[in-house]
Amino acid sequence: xxxxxxxxxxxxxxxxxxxxxxxxxxxxxxxxxxxxxxxxxxxxxxxxxxxxxxxxxxxxxxxxxxxxxxxxxxxxxxxxxxxxxxxxxxxxxxxxxxxxxxxxxxxxxxxxxxxxxxxxxxxxxxxxxxxxxxxxxxxxxxxxxxxxxxxxxxxxxxxxxxxxxxxxxxxxxxxxxxxxxxxxxxxxxxxxxxxxxxxxxxxxxxxxxxxxxxxxxxxxxxxxxxxxxxxxxxxxxxxxxxxxxxxxxxxxxxxxxxxxxxxxxxxxxxxxxxxxxxxxxxxxxxxxxxxxxxxxxxxxxxxxxxxxxxxxxxxxxxxxxxxxxxxxxxxxxxxxxxxxxxxxxxxxxxxxxxxxxxxxxxxxxxx
Numbered sequence: 001x002x003x004x005x006x007x008x009x010x011x012x013x014x015x016x017x018x019x020x021x022x023x024x025x026x027x028x029x030x031x032x033x034x035x036x037x038x039x040x041x042x043x044x045x046x047x048x049x050x051x052x053x054x055x056x057x058x059x060x061x062x063x064x065x066x067x068x069x070x071x072x073x074x075x076x077x078x079x080x081x082x083x084x085x086x087x088x089x090x091x092x093x094x095x096x097x098x099x100x101x102x103x104x105x106x107x108x109x110x111x112x113x114x115x116x117x118x119x120x121x122x123x124x125x126x127x128x129x130x131x132x133x134x135x136x137x138x139x140x141x142x143x144x145x146x147x148x149x150x151x152x153x154x155x156x157x158x159x160x161x162x163x164x165x166x167x168x169x170x171x172x173x174x175x176x177x178x179x180x181x182x183x184x185x186x187x188x189x190x191x192x193x194x195x196x197x198x199x200x201x202x203x204x205x206x207x208x209x210x211x212x213x214x215x216x217x218x219x220x221x222x223x224x225x226x227x228x229x230x231x232x233x234x235x236x237x238x239x240x241x242x243x244x245x246x247x248x249x250x251x252x253x254x255x256x257x258x259x260x261x262x263x264x265x266x267x268x269x270x271x272x273x274x275x276x277x278x279x280x281x282x283x284x285x286x287x288x289x290x291x292x293x294x295x296x297x298x299x300x301x302x303x304x305x306x307x308x309x310x311x312x313x314x315x316x317x318x319x320x321x322x323x324x325x326x327x328x329x330x331x332x333x334x335x336x337x338x339x340x341x342x343x344x345x346x347x348x349x350x351x352x353x354x355x356x357x358x359x360x361x362x363x364x365x366x367x
Contacts, residue, residue, distance in 0.1 A: 310337030
């Protein structure tokens with residue numbers, strides 16, 4: 001009897017052991033399958049993110065409201081085919097590119113920068129001067145709140161191209177005296193630049209450092225800003241009208257920049273992106289008169305740098321629209337920009353009005 005009981009116990013233990021082994025094996029197979037599927041899903045997600053460039057973008061666009069309708073739905077048949085009459089200024093009103101497109105006719109964007117899929121809305125100025133723009137009128141936190149609301153207006157006006165907030169900080173200010181550098185400019189303090197860089201980072205926004213050159217060169221100014229330009233969310237703007245020759249004075253004499261100098265900055269930033277594994281950059285070039293930017297044909301975007309020509313005159317909206325056509329639509333390199341002055345424009349154009357321009361401005365900055 002004892003022998004039979006022992007055999008029965010051993011048999012039951014064997015069955016239990018086999019069952020456990022089978023269950024463990026099944027669990028291992030299931031876990032292996034789950035792990036393989038998870039790895040595959042992660043690889044596919046990373047590949048998709050890499051293809052779209054989304055993993056490289058250090059910003060968050062302001063999402064449109066649920067009620068926002070596509071831009072084309074709010075326009076008449078005439079508006080879809082023709083630019084505003086003010087922009088045409090008596091000429092042919094046929095649109096050069098379809099409504100909603102930001103690249104000028106014939107242009108391509110081989111980079112994966114912010115303008116590839118988004119629009120930029122920027123607030124321009126210097127923290128120490130109310131006369132130079134809205135940055136000097138508001139405390140940083142209040143400024144950011146207002147900027148996000150203005151950005152929201154553009155995301156709602158064109159929900160298919162959500163907008164990204166950006167601070168455009170004047171990092172060197174042209175002045176009428178030689179200054180400590182002898183180059184007719186004054187540098188914004190590193191502490192101020194750091195403060196606005198941190199503000200942009202905390203709010204998932206971009207920072208653009210604007211240079212007013214005085215008698216200095218574009219490349220000298222770019223090199224002064226290299227510390228910040230190596231940050232993934234920092235970009236460059238060039239205020240052409242403040243670049244004067246020796247013996248001239250910024251603000252008294254109208255300055256100008258040769259497109260070849262702009263191209264030096266484009267190439268320099270392009271190398272910086274490659275050497276430091278940075279997200280692609282953009283350079284914005286301000287212009288309000290023919291003389292301020294010469295030799296535009298020398299400017300060529302690269303695989304790492306997007307280029308925006310920005311019309312930044314103020315006054316009657318009809319005049320501004322016609323000059324946008326002259327300086328941007330007809331002469332732009334890649335993307336167009338348009339500046340709005342809250343206190344000097346008559347009237348101040350709404351987001352919907354700005355987005356009727358041909359081509360749609362990729363950057364709208366407010367002063």
